Amino acid sequence: MGSTRNISLCYEHHLNSCQKLIYPLTVRAVIYFVTGAIVLLTLFGNLFVIITITHFKQLHTPTNYFTLSLAVADLLFGGVSMPPTMMRTVETCWYFGTVFCKIYSSLNIMLCCASLLNLVCIAVDRYYAVCHPLLYHLKITPLVAVFLIAASWSFATLPALVMMFPYFNTKSSEDFYKDNAVCKGLCVVHLAPMTSLTLSILCFYLPAAVMLSLYLKIFTVAKMQSRSIHNALYDSSDKKHSGKKNSKKNPTISKSEIKATKTLSIVMGVFLLCYSPVYIYSIVIPISGNFGPPQLYDVWIGYSNSACNPIVYALFYRWFRKALKIIVFGKIFQNASSSYQI
Template sequence: MDHRWTLNQSIIQENPPLCYASLNNSCVKTVYPMETRTFMYILFSFITFFTLFGNLLVIITIIHFKQLHTPTNYLILSLAVADLFVGGAVMPPSMLRLVETCWYLGNLFCKIHSSLDVTMCTASILNLCIISVDRYYAVCHPLLYHVKMTTNITLIMIFACWALAVFVGFGIAFLELGILGAEDFYYNNIACEGGCIVYLSKTASVVIDVMHILVR
């Protein structure tokens, strides 16, 4: 009995489950027990729902009440839109990938999903930076606040924030800026069928960090 169990264990270790068993360059798949998968799906579904509900409530409230149409609330609205897209477009496919440990939605949608992921997360971070600038002038320079943070200036900052986020997000996935300087390493050691990750080389990381610092 022990010998048979050891033999089966060695076979499993030598032939791990793959995302696509018929492909040589398939990613290795981790198979979770059904109870674990069910719990993860329920947990991630609740997180996604509350992310959508909370941000949608913020968006509707600011748009509906005209007295909330202020530069500060425009920044909060922009942040809520970014987080709404994270909850609606990024989190559901990410949930499927985390639970199944494989990407079964195709290479094109992988690039689109990765682009949206990086774009919305970058937009969210940049919006928080702009909000911190807004609060800085409101608290530390209240007399200059209405001069420095007008509606037009706020809208220009929001546009610049989203333009940079879109360039970074779609550049990493479609222009392959994320693997800049490490193309051979990525395709030989990282890339595989059934995988969908956002890989950043050292060069790409430095460039993105510098761009974030310049914006701040």
């Protein structure tokens, strides 16, 4: 039985070349097809989200501004990060040089951090919409939404800068890295263990903890209100028969807000599910000192999250499906199409 993979070198005439795994033609075609489908779905899906929210005036709300910002991050993933990763997945070597390797790695962490921080903003938005509906329009205004989005993207650039400059590594970790990991054809930006741990906590674990606690509070309040409404129906029925009137009114959560909250919580859940292995890996590998094969750095599980979000919107948002039809059939170019009710 023949081997399904042959081992060669990324650079045949280089003394310190990394090893290259040569996949059979069928395997290469399957990898290109699957990863190419993820890239196209990410690009076109998020482009539809961006066009929909920016074009239709009805959708110009703080919640959708956060969704728009998240779609921009996902679109950049599909256009900037995924194509080089697709090439490395198939070729098992990095052929784009050291400088672009740093830029590529920095963009990856920046976009991932920006996506997560946008999800935190969405969680804050949903918290006020459900837990404090009377304060929602005072606290979460379009101006506040724009400020939070700008702050999220600004903070997301910090870990990217950390990865770009080598002085965040200790000398011992740099020496270990040079002795064990550097070879021609590998793209790995090494960080000192403490730096890697700090970035993982600030860019993933802390925001994830904030989101989970907010959504836990949201669903607790929603459940309590659902129970109180159910009890109020029986009370009003009894008082109707007894001739008494109930003058006490409490603010209630609309069905649309509940549905939006459930949909966006699914988006959050998909993100955490996709990126948890990546961030566990980002802590374990530097601390253990094992760098692993190049294929471990092709985080398609995390990237696939960018393709999943438009699918979630299509499944749960009626306005997204309706807007999609308007765009596909070209009605978006009609006069006053931005004022359509969707």
